[in-house]
Amino acid sequence: xxxxxESLALRRPSFAYRAARSGKSELFCEAVALESLAARHGTPxxxxxxxxxxxxxxxxxxxxxxxxxxxxYSVKANSTLAILRLVAGEGVGFDVVSGGELQRVFRxxxxxxxxxxxxxxxxxxxxxxxxxxxxILLFNAESASELKLLSAxxxxxxxxxxxxxxxxxxxxxxxxxxxxxxxxxxxxxVPIPEARTLYALAAQQPYLTVAGVSVHIGSQITNMxxxxxxxxxxxDLVRRLRRQGHDIRYVDAGGGLGISYEGAQGNFEExxxxxxxxxxxxxxxxxxHLLLEPGRAIVGAAGVLLAxxxxxxxxRRKRFLIVDAGMNDLLRxxxxxxYHEIVSVRRKSHETEITDVVGPICETGDFFARDRKLPLVDxxxxxxxxxxxxxGSVLGSNYNTRGRAAEVLVDGTRAKVIRRRESFxxxxxxxxx
Ligand SMILES: *Cc1c(COP(=O)(O)O)cnc(C)c1O
Numbered sequence: 001x002x003x004x005x006e007s008l009a010l011r012r013p014s015f016a017y018r019a020a021r022s023g024k025s026e027l028f029c030e031a032v033a034l035e036s037l038a039a040r041h042g043t044p045x046x047x048x049x050x051x052x053x054x055x056x057x058x059x060x061x062x063x064x065x066x067x068x069x070x071x072x073y074s075v076k077a078n079s080t081l082a083i084l085r086l087v088a089g090e091g092v093g094f095d096v097v098s099g100g101e102l103q104r105v106f107r108x109x110x111x112x113x114x115x116x117x118x119x120x121x122x123x124x125x126x127x128x129x130x131x132x133x134x135x136i137l138l139f140n141a142e143s144a145s146e147l148k149l150l151s152a153x154x155x156x157x158x159x160x161x162x163x164x165x166x167x168x169x170x171x172x173x174x175x176x177x178x179x180x181x182x183x184x185x186x187x188x189x190v191p192i193p194e195a196r197t198l199y200a201l202a203a204q205q206p207y208l209t210v211a212g213v214s215v216h217i218g219s220q221i222t223n224m225x226x227x228x229x230x231x232x233x234x235x236d237l238v239r240r241l242r243r244q245g246h247d248i249r250y251v252d253a254g255g256g257l258g259i260s261y262e263g264a265q266g267n268f269e270e271x272x273x274x275x276x277x278x279x280x281x282x283x284x285x286x287x288x289h290l291l292l293e294p295g296r297a298i299v300g301a302a303g304v305l306l307a308x309x310x311x312x313x314x315x316r317r318k319r320f321l322i323v324d325a326g327m328n329d330l331l332r333x334x335x336x337x338x339y340h341e342i343v344s345v346r347r348k349s350h351e352t353e354i355t356d357v358v359g360p361i362c363e364t365g366d367f368f369a370r371d372r373k374l375p376l377v378d379x380x381x382x383x384x385x386x387x388x389x390x391x392g393s394v395l396g397s398n399y400n401t402r403g404r405a406a407e408v409l410v411d412g413t414r415a416k417v418i419r420r421r422e423s424f425x426x427x428x429x430x431x432x433x
Contacts, residue, residue: 011301011386014049017347027345027384029304031413034345038306038382041406041417044325045306046393048078048418050086050411052302053389057090059269060294063276067283069290070137072117074255075101077295077390078303082409082418084108087298093137095119095255095293099127102134113137117252117291119166119216121187125149132159138291140166140214140252142189144198147208154207163202164212164252165195169233173218173226173256176336180218188216192237199241210246212291213238216254219296224278227253231282238286252291253279259300261339261387272297296390303389305330305405306345307368309381310360319355321374323383326359327366328399330385330392334365342368344375345382352376357383361400393419398427 013030020026020033027034029047038045060071072095073087079101084094085108093115094105105112116136121143123131128150131139139161141147147163154161168189173180181188190198195213202208217230231253238248257275259268275297283290307325314320332338342357353376357369368385377383396404403422408415 011052014052014302015304015384015386025347027343029410029415032410032415034304034306034384035382037408037410037415038308038345041408042421043306043308043382044323044329044405046303046388046405046407046419047306047415048083048299048303048389048407048409050409053083053086053299054090056268056272056298056302057087057092059272060292060298062269063272064280064290064292067280067288067290069292070115072115072252072291072293073298074293074295075105076394077255078299078392079104079394080407080418081108082416083299086409088112093117095295099124099130102127102131102136106134117214117293119214119293121146123150125153128153129157132157132161135159137162138212138214138250138252139163141198141202142166144190144194144201147198147202147205151202151205151208155205158207160207160209162209162211164214164250165190165198165202166214166216166252167192167195167234167237169215169217169230171217171226171229171233173221174223175218175220175256175258176338181216192233195237196240199246200244203246210241210248212248212250212252212288213241214252214254214291216252216293217256219256220258221256222258224274227256227275227278228282231279235282235286238288249289250291251283251286251288252293255293255295255297257294257297259296259387259390261341263341268297268301298390300390301387303387303392305385305388305392307383307385309377309379309383312379319353321355321357321377321383323357323359323368325368325385325405326361326400326402327363328361328397328402329359329405330368330388331395331397332388332391333368334363335395340368340388341386342372342374343384343386344377345384347375348381349376361402398422401427403427 088109097120307323406421
């Protein structure tokens with residue numbers, strides 16, 4: 001088995017084992033012991049590292065320095081207000097996929113509209129109107145019907161909308177089918193031949209300004225060739241549209257850069273640099289302003305979920321660790337069979353066992369690990385599920401009438417509760433008995 005020390009090497013310096021006050025080795029987030037956070041705030045508990053989020057934003061900015069660009073952090077990856085505020089504080093914009101996300105962005109960054117792009121296949125009339133009134137940077141339109149509604153709404157409000165068509169480049173992202181979006185059979189984007197027609201149509205609308213071409217082919221993509229292929233098709237389209245007289249100023253390359261969920265797989269600065277090469281090579285000489293919509297690559301590795309072992313249980317020879325976090329707190333293993341490393345926060349034993357790590361919810365799909373080799377832990381011990389900063393808390397639910405987990409943001413020696421634990425009364429507030 002990979003030692004825990006080795007498996008955590010890449011979450012350094014944000015997550016590392018250090019000698020705690022007791023003298024024993026414990027997992028820390030920056031300068032704060034995770035055991036102390038769990039003791040103070042209870043479990044399950046999401047804990048994020050501000051330093052790691054900043055480092056990743058910095059790495060993106062450095063890698064894309066050769067070209068004018070704007071980072072638009074994908075709000076859906078983690079939309080907790082304090083995270084959005086941290087990201088906005090670094091000068092970064094946002095990619096939203098709903099009116100609710102746009103409202104969140106304005107809470108975090110009241111004057112941030114100029115760096116917001118709005119994506120999504122199902123924008124409602126009310127959402128389009130809200131975004132138009134707010135004066136966002138760009139609408140990524142995904143169908144002829146949406147374009148028509150946007151044009152009519154813009155004309156009625158007498159507000160100009162800058163638009164890009166999100167094209168479906170028909171390339172395979174080679175990722176999980178549920179998070180792959182760039183093939184014809186997926187609901188996302190418009191096939192390139194049809195997009196050409198839509199650009200001609202858009203150019204005739206008095207309140208629409210044709211401004212860009214967008215693409216987003218899926219999530220957790222680790223094959224850089226896929227990005228290069230998609231951007232190559234986008235670059236061809238940009239050249240063709242310009243020949244027809246369209247003023248294409250923006251290329252929106254979407255998000256989708258994957259992270260390493262399974263231990264040591266290289267350094268993220270290098271990964272981002274390789275991604276930048278894949279995106280920038282096809283755009284060479286095109287003279288566009290690049291928009292990027294990373295989500296997972298910014299926040300994924302910056303979060304852990306702390307869970308306490310409630311019970312050890314053995315069914316014949318099968319072992320289970322039943323923990324106090326469930327699929328309502330972290331859905332990714334159930335939804336995508338996603339792999340998350342799990343480590344023991346206090347290192348007590350070198351002995352290991354093969355066990356499942358499961359939650360308390362009445363579903364067989366409520367698991368975090370199956371037949372996993374883990375250090376031997378006792379009831380009451382604290383586990384950390386790694387790399388849950390993206391698509392973790394945002395996919396939380398109240399299934400089994402469980403309150404959503406609390407969230408803490410660590411910044412150096414400081415730790416702040418950025419979302420309090422949801423109470424039973426919070427859940428009851430919406431209901432009329
Ligand atoms: C989800 C999404 C993103 C972010 O994807 P990541 O894989 O988290 O980087 C970016 N753009 C659009 C349009 C999305 O739907």
